[in-house]
Amino acid sequence: MIEVRDLHKSFGKSEVLKGISTTFEKGKTNLIIGQSGSGKTVFMKCMLGLITPDEGHICYEGQDYSEMTLKEKRNLRQEMGMVFQGSALFDSMTVEGNVMFPLDMFTQQSRSEMQDRVDFVLKRVNLVDAHKKYPAEISGGMQKRVAIARAIVMNPKYLFCDEPNSGLDPKTAILIDNLIQEITREYNITTVINTHDMNSVMEIGEKIVFLKDGWKAWEGSNKDIFRTDNEAVTNFVYSSELFKKVRQMYIEERN
């Protein structure tokens, strides 16, 4: 579980996060949604320790990140997996090399043990014949799956995904969403996803935090989002005619 309390972050005179408090629960897919510039990426980078917040606390299983020693922070980072928006695979390494990288850096496993683990996670993300290919030789959807495989290879406690289905076709996007949700449940990890994809919100949003101009404007689940009358959320989520109709149908069905 990740608990965030009163998080503030400014860059110069621009206040990006204005006191966010929320909890991301274990075994659930937690989504952070909001318009571009609402502070989602900065919020996630604060949780990852890539940006130091000005004020506030981020607690991992009750332990405050700002009070951890360097060694504790390093150990915590090895319990985190991250899927970047552009996958961030290492260009100079093959798919297999990318997935093996964290094992090679942080474990004492033998080559064959590492190979077994890599084969297992690549199979888990449905990539069985791409071991020797380079990132430039595979599709965007496959790159995302390699990134997920690399993120889970160390059996993380926390999985962070920054817009995991941006740039993907709708079918592949759903596959990636489902894969992330399956992995979250299978390994009982805390997953936090940054997204503006409304399909993801509806499909896998077990907990949703809506950010607006650096504030937490709303939180709830994908079921609650149909019922909410929070204007900021409805303006954002139901901006398209399709989703307006979906919501209307849901409300009529409930009545």
Place this chain on the structure above:
Amino acid sequence: MSYMTSIGSYAIMVVDLFRKPTKWHVMRSLILKEIDELIYGSLGIIIFISFFMGGVVAIQTALNISNPLIPKNLIGFATRQSVILEFAPTFTSIIMAGKVGSYITSSIGTMRVTEQIDALEVMGVNSLNYLVFPKIVAMFLYPFVVAIAMYIGILGGWIAGVFGGFTSSADFVQGLQLDFIPFHVTYSFIKSVVFAFIIATVPSYHGYYMKGGALEVGKAATVSFVWTSVVLIVMNYLLTQLLLG
């Protein structure tokens, strides 16, 4: 003020890159890869340039000797002094700042733009140590490149001088041996070690701390070349004053 900030950030980067070292078996393969990229990959251009550079020095010296009282062995002497003291260590370093420096800036800059450096940091890897330290170690082989540049430069001078009809082989070789001060070679190697560190770290700094997208990677490579050259020239002056002055 921004210059002072940059110098401070550079100093912090140099300290940080020695913290939390990467596992040796990973580092070893990275160092070998960098030796291949930075040193072995530069030998062709360095040999080519050094050969013609030595030849041009010999020809220009010969063409400027109009007084028959000046001995022809001056051609060999001037070629040796120019190549060993300046052309091999300094001129070669400027070429390396262009070839190797822009490669370092653009490769690290691209990793920054595509979030590969963030990926390393999230995993708990000291990205500076992982990316920059192997380059520094590889560049410590740079004095060997300079030694090759010296040899090839003098060979170029000999070929241009003798086969161009400007001097005899005996005169040229006599000039090479005339008033030879071994410390000049040591001075040249000391400079090349310092220059190697500059060529590895200044472009790394510009790549690592760049902001923006693909366009900015190109701009960072250009700025990195300019600043690496400036630092090389200034350090060349300071080291010459310190060691020969």
